[in-house]
Amino acid sequence: MSVPTVTLRRPTDGDGFSLHQLVARCQPLDTNSxxxxxxxxxxxxxxxxxxxxxxxxxxxxxxxxxxxxxxxTLFVWQVAVDASMRGQGLALRMLLALTERVAAQGVRFMETTISPDNGASQALFKKAFAQLGADYSTRTLFSRSEHFAGRHEDEVLYRAGPFDLPHSKEKSEETA
Structure with a gap:
């Protein structure tokens, strides 16, 4: 099986509607407007x-x-990968490329929230933290009872860093 060519790039406003469709296909991600x-x-x-x-x-x-x-700090809000691309390491490649880009702007820490039942996201971020050589800590940021009226899982904050990446010039596009 060959891995399809994927280009990683900075988004533009022309991606907004396509992003909305992508997130809708990536259940159980929360869709936004x-x-x-x-x-x-x-x-x-x-x-x-x-x-x-x-x-x-x-x-x-x-x-x-x-x-x-x-x-x-870079707070990662949402990671979406189309079903056709899952299992090929795309999420990790995107996360590491984004981290390298923002590190050139002085970012040294990464945060995200993950619900306790989302093992795939936990594995993704733990692997990224390991590759960045960054320690991490966790704590409940938004609780099921206090913030979600019992209708949503806890959101656990993962905070990693500091990491120190070389300050390389950002590539406008990267073929992965």
């Missing part, structure tokens, strides 16, 4: 990464942001 996805692809493009296949279709996306009170 198309408008929110447009903002993720425009205002938050510096802290997001898009993966497109050889036909130009969006097959992966990571959205994130730098919390205003912690500009040395």
């Amino acid at each position: 198309v408008y929110c996805n447009l903002l993720q692809c425009s205002d938050f493009a510096d802290t997001a990464i898009a993966a497109e296949d050889a036909q130009g279709q969006l097959v992966g996306f990571i959205s994130g942001y730098r919390p205003p009170s912690r500009p040395d």
Whole structure:
């Protein structure tokens, strides 16, 4: 089996609707409005990464942001990978490429929240932290009872770092 060519790049506002469709296909991810996805692809493009296949279709996306009170931190909001691309390491490649890009802007820590039953996301981030040589800690950030009225699993904060990546010039596109 050959691995399809995927290009990793900074998103543009033209990706907003495709992102909305991708997330809808990636259950159980929470869907946001198309408008929110447009903002993720425009205002938050510096802290997001898009993966497109050889036909130009969006097959992966990571959205994130730098919390205003912690500009040395990338908070990864959502990781979406099309079913056709799962099991090929695309999520890890995207996460590491995004981390390398934001490290050049002074980011030294990564945070994300993961529900306790999401073993795939836990494995992804633990593998990324190991490859970055970063220790991590966890704590419940948003609890089922206090924040979700019992209707959603806890959201456990994973915080990793500091990591120290070389400050290389960012590539505008990377073929993975």
